[in-house]
Amino acid sequence: MIAALTVVPVVLVTVLIGVRGVATLRTTSDFLVASRRISPVLNSAAVSGEYLSAASFLGVAGLVVKDGIGSLWYTVGFTAGYIAMLALVAAPMRRSGALTVPDFAEARLASPALRKLTAITVLVIGVLYLIPQFRTAGLVLSTVSGTPYWVGVVIAGAAVSVTLALGGMRAATYVQAFQFVLKLVLLVVPALWLVLTVGPVVRGEAVHPVEFTHFTHDTAVTFEVDVTLRLDEPTPIRDAAGTLRVYPPGELSMGSGDKVVFPAGAPVPHAGAGRLPGAPGWARPLLAVGGDGHPLLGTLAVLAATVLGTMGLPHVIMRFHTSPDGRAARRTAAITIGLLSMFYLVPGVYGTLGRVLVPQLYLTGATDTAVVALPSQVDTGWAGTTFTALLTAGAFAAFLATSLGLLLVVSGATAHDLMAGGLRTMRTTVLVTAAGVVLLALPSAPIDVDVLVTWAFTVAAATFCPLLVLGIWWPRLTAPGAIAGVVTGLGTVSLSILAALSDPAMPGWLAVLVERPALWAVPLAFAVMVTVSLRGRPPSWARAAMLRLHLDDGATAPAPARPSVAACSSRPASGRSRWLVPRSSPRPRDAAAPGTGRPKALP
Known part of the structure; x- marks a missing residue:
């Protein structure tokens, strides 16, 4: 119960920061992108705090206990995704001037239909990613205090929704930056204590695994x-x-x-289709997705989902829109890579120790709680209680920080992109969305956090990754091509998820490709997007839009030889779109022909 009480100050600090953000929350831009005034250092800490979710803080260690050392490839993919984002997406997305991914899609291709489609995709990704945050909050609080599972789910949902409704992105930024530092300290310090306290025998067993076949004690x-x-x-x-x-x-x-x-x-009984902890192959540095067969294929599938999916995560992309300019966005991504690299050195320590000290969690389906269960196995006195409390607080910080960003993009997609609402609508949408996700999380306890998170990454990889990469780097992309590619990616991944949930009998390699479809769904989405675009004609203003995305901050575009075309939205009066034209070109007062949704050439 003492450990459970440490959740209280984390939740209170989160809500208090949200209350302080009320004074600065006046416009849609304040709510969604904090008026684009977040410095690179603060923003990178907030990005790291938002990105280090339940899957990072608890899930990776739990996967190591259950599936072996190969699970550390998740951390490689999570970090490498930011290198790809730094090179391909960060600065151009900020220069686009968009508030959300649907904003960018409509501004780049002048397609209201594409805006709606991308908004729906944001909802799918956000819900898939939010559910494991609330789910793990319920499991952790239940483990350390004995409370029912639903209590932790409701506490996490209430704290996140109230904070975001009060303070918007600015409050979320300060909360996430604070919680990144908190998580880093509360994960590293207990890890050092555990390594020093367990003694040489346990440390030897951790690096020389033995199969967990019989219980050594009651x-x-x-x-x-x-x-x-x-x-x-x-x-x-x-x-x-x-x-x-x-x-x-x-x-x-x-x-x-x-x-x-x-x-x-x-x-020791078997639980599920996997091997027993420490069994032959447990120490193999490859992932065994869907059983012991085809580990290399499984590893490549997970890497494809995590690396390419990171580029398409809407809550991460929105973070770069809070930067003052493209250069600051690029610096934010670079600093974030360093911060994540420090953090991801630690989960493997918890996973290898967890296999020795709490292998029985493999039977319960709750290996995600291995991190908070370890201190009490090492010390039953005040030290074990203290470090359990610290890890519980850090775990809740992880849930809240990630949930803030996810709830923000889901609410933004609903209120800003689908409903065209203002600030009041967004605040209401936050509360309604959080309540809906809580209801979805309540029956989701049996589903592993890595499965849900990987599905979210796969949807992002198969939809937004090709849309952003081609939209930023390929001037021939057309609206029909983008729509076809996003529909293809969303449809194929959704069908794979439904097939995996139905648990059909499939051979090993096919089971891997169904459970982790990124390896074929992403290339298919790219191919469809390119093929359909090549059959059409890109907008005449596409090259001007591309130039706007790639100009250095403060640079001036050369005057176009032909009349420039401003193409950005079928609804310029709404103030929701951004103008992807060279800075030397004036913003037209009537860039779109009324009622047509098509760009109008300038005289």
Whole structure:
């Protein structure tokens, strides 16, 4: 219960910063991009705080416990994605002047239909990414305090929605920057303490894994979600009343909330299709997606999703719009790479120690809680309690920081891009959206955080990655081509997700490609986008728009030889679009022919 109380100051600080942001929140620009006045250092800390989610703070360590050392490839992909973003996306996106990804899409291609489609895609990505944040909040609070799962979900949803509704992006920026520092300290310090405290024997077992086949001592296990265990031999299990029963080989269903004790020497059941912790192949530096087969294919699929998906994450892209100019956006991305690299050195320590000290979490389906469960296994006194409390606070900081950015883009896509609402509409949308995600998160406890997060990254990789890369670097992109590519990416990934949820019997390589479809969905989306665009004619003002994206800040474009064309929105009076034209060209008063949605040539 003491550990659970540490969540209170984290939540209070988050809400108080949101209250302070009320005074500076007057316009849509204030709400969505903090009036574009965030410095690179502060912005990079906020980006890092927002990006280091439950999947980073807890999920990677839990995956190492369950699936092995190969799970550290997730951290490689998460960080490498920012290198691609730095090279291809960051500065041009800021120079576009857009507030959101749908804003950029309509400004670049003058297509209201594309704006709506990209807004819907933002909702899909945001919800897929928000659910695991709230889900893990419920699991962590349940682990450290014994409260029901739904309590943590509701607390996270309420804290995030109130903070964002009050203070918008400016409040989110300060919260995320503060929580990045908090997470870094609260993850590194306990890790050092654990390594020094466990002793040479445990450290040796951590780097020389042995398969977890039998319980070495009486082990209590609490099942947070419904799990079906597979018993390969007669297995003694003591129930909550203390009655010992030997179960025959076969399947054994355990319900959420069930508490049992496995006596010392009892064989370890199998849970799911994966191997036992420490089994042969556990230390192999490749991912075993969908079983033990085709680890190289699984690793490449995850890397494709995480690296390319990072470029398309709408809450990360919106962060660059808060920079004063393109140069500041580029500096923000560069500093972020360094901050993430420091952070991702640590989760592997928790994962390898967790395999030795809390391998039983493999049975519960809640290996995401391994980080907060470790201190009490090392020290049952005040030190263990203190570090459990610190890690719980850091975990909640991770949930809240990431959820702020995600809830902001989902609400922005709904209120700004789909409903064309103002500041009041956005605040209301924040509260309604948070309530909806909480309802979706309540039945999602059995789904692994890595599955949900990887799906979100895959949708981003197959939709926004080709749209942004081609929209920024290829002048021949057309609106029909962009729409076709986004529909293709969103449709194929959605079908793969539905197929994976139905759990059909498939051969090994096909199971990998269905569960992790980025390897084929992203090239397919690129190919469709290019093919359809080549069959059409790009707008006459496309090269002017491209020039605007790639001009150095403060540079002046050469006067065009032919009359310039300003093409940016079918609704210029709404103030929602941005003008992708050279800075030497004046902004026209009537750039779009009324009612046509098409650009009008300037005299």
